[in-house]
Amino acid sequence: MADSSACNPQLLPAHKFPETTYTYTERDVAVYALGVGACGRNAVDADELKYVYHDKGQQFIKVLPTFSTLFTLGSLPKDNDLPGLRFDPRLLLHGQQYIEVYKPLPSNATIRNKISLAGLHDKGKAAILEIETKSYEKESGELLSMNRTTIFLRGAGGFSDPSQPFTYSNYPANQASAMRIPESEPFAIFEDCTQPSQALLYRLSGDYNPLHSDPKVAKVAGFSRPILHGLCTLGFAVRAIIKCICRGDQDMIKSISGRFILHVYPSETLVTEMWLEGLRVIYQVKAKERNRAVLSGYVHLHRLAASL
Numbered sequence: 302m303a304d305s306s307a308c309n310p311q312l313l314p315a316h317k318f319p320e321t322t323y324t325y326t327e328r329d330v331a332v333y334a335l336g337v338g339a340c341g342r343n344a345v346d347a348d349e350l351k352y353v354y355h356d357k358g359q360q361f362i363k364v365l366p367t368f369s370t371l372f373t374l375g376s377l378p379k380d381n382d383l384p385g386l387r388f389d390p391r392l393l394l395h396g397q398q399y400i401e402v403y404k405p406l407p408s409n410a411t412i413r414n415k416i417s418l419a420g421l422h423d424k425g426k427a428a429i430l431e432i433e434t435k436s437y438e439k440e441s442g443e444l445l446s447m448n449r450t451t452i453f454l455r456g457a458g459g460f461s462d463p464s465q466p467f468t469y470s471n472y473p474a475n476q477a478s479a480m481r482i483p484e485s486e487p488f489a490i491f492e493d494c495t496q497p498s499q500a501l502l503y504r505l506s507g508d509y510n511p512l513h514s515d516p517k518v519a520k521v522a523g524f525s526r527p528i529l530h531g532l533c534t535l536g537f538a539v540r541a542i543i544k545c546i547c548r549g550d551q552d553m554i555k556s557i558s559g560r561f562i563l564h565v566y567p568s569e570t571l572v573t574e575m576w577l578e579g580l581r582v583i584y585q586v587k588a589k590e591r592n593r594a595v596l597s598g599y600v601h602l603h604r605l606a607a608s609l
Contacts, residue, residue: 310467318416336503337536348549361408369446388457397451428457487574491541529565541573548606559598
């Protein structure tokens with residue numbers, strides 16, 4: 302539990318995080334696309350070949366909007382980065398991810414990240430920490446995207462008065478609201494198979510947490526074998542929405558919200574159910590073999606495809 306005598310929660314919102322940089326090339330963009338299943342069932346998929354190849358004479362390969370989650374690598378604080386708030390990184394759980402994409406992502410760039418505390422909530426035995434990363438193209442200075450990462454820190458709560466637990470957020474409440482899955486039939490359903498090596502491929506994009514590759518580490522964490530990265534599952538879900546709702550146009554995506562419900566094992570089949578409500582797509586992803594929901598959320602679109 303956090304050391305309440307060393308932690309003044311009122312000072313935490315003003316804590317300054319160091320800026321980070323992230324440089325990537327077309328190769329990184331293609332490896333990421335393969336890592337979230339692009340062209341996994343059809344190597345010449347008409348909607349997805351553009352993410353890994355200069356299809357139809359295009360000058361640059363296209364970039365999936367969820368690629369921006371890689372910009373946050375290195376943004377999350379270590380166990381001693383926040384004054385007085387101590388936690389065991391092994392007990393960290395990724396709870397939610399919220400993304401805003403302000404313009405199509407370039408196929409190669411150097412990114413400058415400005416990081417800030419978006420939220421902190423004392424839950425007694427645990428704390429919820431929200432980190433916001435605004436990503437700018439270094440050369441032009443243009444703001445490309447914003448990621449808000451919500452992490453659940455087991456054992457890190459108790460740093461404030463339990464009668465008035467500390468809570469802080471600096472963003473609109475509607476961005477964090479839980480999505481209610483409609484009872485009606487989905488507008489679209491997309492089924493996709495993850496490969497046995499899916500986590501090993503996705504980790505090449507920079508998330509080397511051994512939970513996703515080392516059987517011993519996975520067993521210590523309570524899993525029968527290494528699990529898939531949550532952000533990889535999110536990438537599968539957004540790909541499904543781009544294919545079924547956006548008719549292959551990744552630039553229609555305005556914002557993305559995802560809540561991680563349950564782990565996914567590589568080789569499981571992911572079934573993404575989608576409900577269209579105006580310019581918002583509510584979605585739920587299930588692991589078919591266990592019939593369990595693993596991810597849910599919503600995507601806001603700039604516009605609807607003319608063919609819908």
